[in-house]
Amino acid sequence: METVTITLVLLLAVVASGIFLRVLPFPVPRPLFQIVLGAAIGLFADLRVSLDPEIFFLLFLPPLLFLDGWRIPREELFKDRIIIVELALGLVVVTVAGMGLFIHWLVPAMPLAVAFALAAIVSPTDPIAVSAIANRVPIPKRMLHILEGESLLNDASGLVCFRFAVAAALTGTFSLGDAVLNFVWVALGGLAVGTFVTLAITRAKDWVSERFGEDTGSQILISLLIPFACYLLAEHLECSGILAAVAAGVTMSFAESRGRVMAVTRVRRSTVWDTIQYAANGIIFVLLGEQLPAIVSRAAETVGQPGQHEITWLILYAVAITAGLAALRFTWVWLSLQLTLLRRRDRTTSPSWRIVAAMSCAGVRGAVTLAGVLTLPLTLSDGSPFPARDLAISLAMGVIIVSLLVATFGLPLLLRGLELPPEPSQQAEEDAARIAAAEAAIAEIGRLLSQTADQGKDADLYVAAASQLTDLYHRRIERRSAEGDSAETAQRSDRIEREMRLAALNAERAEIFRKVRRRQLGSETARRLVREIDLLETRYAG
CATH class of the missing domain: 1.10.287 (Helix Hairpins)
Known part of the structure; x- marks a missing residue:
């Protein structure tokens, strides 16, 4: 009963956040407002959520990552694959090494192995947080696709580094060879599981639908179960369940391009997934806030120094770590863009510092960081308490909040008035597709008309209906084929007709x-x- 009550309270908090944000006279970022709302629940309500990281990962990450992989444009992901891999893999390794040493220097009370573990878990950006920020900040499309692609792929590298840093803290030993082999297995195994499981399930359901008919409710439930199946199987094989969910989403977009699903199924399924995305995103940020007061209070003893206020030092440490992450990210992004220009043999242009700063500012941390750091063990191998565990958790939470604040308020300033290379127009591609679709429709109407004419039933009615429809499609083709002033007139006509x-x-x-x-x-x-x-x-x- 308590679990049901907690779930209902969290959903009510998500609903309340949406209402309050519309009522407030000034704009407030939804994720930050939900964190504050969650903190208020943790402070004043008689409600305590025991956040099991494994359950948290299982309930929230598979469906959300699956949906992001499903809806991200595949062409954009492939076009910027080199930059995305450089950020998702290279930047994570550099961040773990550099920030681990920096955190140990900044907070001497934290052992070096624990500092590396903290650096590893704050290294991956969070796709859920990136999506939440993108809903509010007008990020250029290509930059957004790079950020989304990076955040979908860097979780595996960050979590593998985190796992080995924790093992080093427990045992006092570290093997680089084992780490590399483990990463290869975790990454490739997760991608393979997500791809093959999704292909098998979609082919099976298409076979059943073709022979026995399609049931909309079953189709929607299958789409909901696919990410959990991929995640659980990958985790059972000790691969990356996160990458399995992402690969499942990308594979789902390829499978859907065959057009085997009924229109009503697609419409209803999209509505269900939109609702799940809204609710799960909101609950994640409310939970982050609800955990905050307890985490900060437990960390106070570890940070305490004579004559210093613990909360103040926690905030300063979180700001310093976030600044270090941003500086490393700025340097890496600048080098990555320079290498990209060299590969293209373009030595005449140089990336604007504001674009690089915006890419660095958009490196938001979120639910993956918090859930990962909560998996830190309670004790060492000898039974003694794990050193600086509460401090690491509180600093990770601080980095999440500070990075959200920086992205929410810094990105609009960096992007304001910035002249970016024009996004390639997709209007010609869209017009060509609409013309081809209209021509296919006209051909099908003609085929159906000739078929019914041979049968000799309701011929006049079919001819009248075919005439109206073909006239409609011909008008569409004429509008989309127009050029120059005629094209502008056609666009104005489309707008007026739509109104x-x-x-x-x-x-x-x-x-x-x-x-x-x-x-x-x-x-x-x-x-x-x-x-x-x-x-x-x-x-x-x-």
């Missing part, structure tokens, strides 16, 4: 609701009609 269609749909819906209120229309019929109107409005509003 009029939306106004007409609103009038339709209002009239249906009026008839329901007057009991002139049944609720079931009204629900079906309103859904049709809503789907049309979604199409034209988008």
